[in-house]
Amino acid sequence: QVQLQESGPGLVKPSETLSLTCTVSGGSISTYYWSWIRQSPGKGLEWIGYIYYTGNTNYSPSLESRVTISLDKSKNQSSLKLFSVTAADTAVYYCARARFGVPSLRTSVYFDYWGQGTLVTVSS
Amino acid sequence: QSVLTQPPSASGTPGQRVTIPCSGGDSNIGSNTVNWYQHLPGTATKLLIYTNNQRPSGVPDRFSGSKSGTSASLAISGLQSEDEAAYYCAAWDSSLNVVVFGGGTKLTVL
Numbered sequence A: 001q002v003q004l005q006e007s008g009p010g011l012v013k014p015s016e017t018l019s020l021t022c023t024v025s026g027g028s029i030s031t032y033y034w035s036w037i038r039q040s041p042g043k044g045l046e047w048i049g050y051i052y053y054t055g056n057t058n059y060s061p062s063l064e065s066r067v068t069i070s071l072d073k074s075k076n077q078s079s080l081k082l083f084s085v086t087a088a089d090t091a092v093y094y095c096a097r098a099r100f101g102v103p104s105l106r107t108s109v110y111f112d113y114w115g116q117g118t119l120v121t122v123s124s
Numbered sequence B: 001q002s003v004l005t006q007p008p009s010a011s012g013t014p015g016q017r018v019t020i021p022c023s024g025g026d027s028n029i030g031s032n033t034v035n036w037y038q039h040l041p042g043t044a045t046k047l048l049i050y051t052n053n054q055r056p057s058g059v060p061d062r063f064s065g066s067k068s069g070t071s072a073s074l075a076i077s078g079l080q081s082e083d084e085a086a087y088y089c090a091a092w093d094s095s096l097n098v099v100v101f102g103g104g105t106k107l108t109v110l
Helices: none
Strands: A003-007 A018-025 A032-039 A044-053 A056-059 A067-072 A075-081 A091-100 A109-113 A118-122 B009-014 B018-024 B033-040 B046-049 B064-067 B071-074 B083-091 B098-101 B105-109
Touching: A003 A091, A003 A109, A018 A032, A018 A091, A018 A118, A032 A067, A032 A075, A032 A109, A044 A067, A044 A075, A044 B098, A056 A067, A075 B105, B009 B018, B009 B083, B018 B083, B018 B105, B033 B064, B033 B105, B046 B064, B071 B083
Parallel strands: B009 B105
Antiparallel strands: A003 A018, A018 A075, A032 A044, A032 A091, A044 A056, A067 A075, A091 A109, A091 A118, B018 B071, B033 B046, B033 B083, B064 B071, B083 B098, B083 B105
């Protein structure tokens, strides 16, 4: 059974960089896409982006200038970095494995395994 | 406010059939596939339905999905107490170039 676990600081100061790691167990990080999603308090779910094991990425246009998703295949981990954070970036951050209903057709993307999420608060 | 529209709450009694609607537009549900997720606090979100009406292995056939035009719905038959959770619809939006989600529907089993 594939399991995902997010980890990282729960508190980040404004203007600094939010860094989270997603550790994948029960399966290899290779040959799949890996995504990050967040949910701000009282707001809906927001897709951040995904990365393929080859390193190809696809980011939400609203966050693209501030986000980097990467993989460490040796550790079976995905990482998220969000730069220059503000209070609006306070959210529960989830990692998830992405699949496609039609192979490689990004418009058919869905998420078949999720982590439990980790709360990150941006505050001084 | 979410791009896809869901009612904030729904309820039913054990054994009943409940339907949760999800409304979108031409650029998301109208032209792309819909997926449904179940979230219970403190647990990992679970994929219930993908590609409009496909159930992953392990999801009971009490759960079914459908899509028509710019709307989709999740039906749960034979409602059970463990179905009490939040349910989210999602789809790719070809105008925004992102995955968009519904605001979620909190299902209460009375």
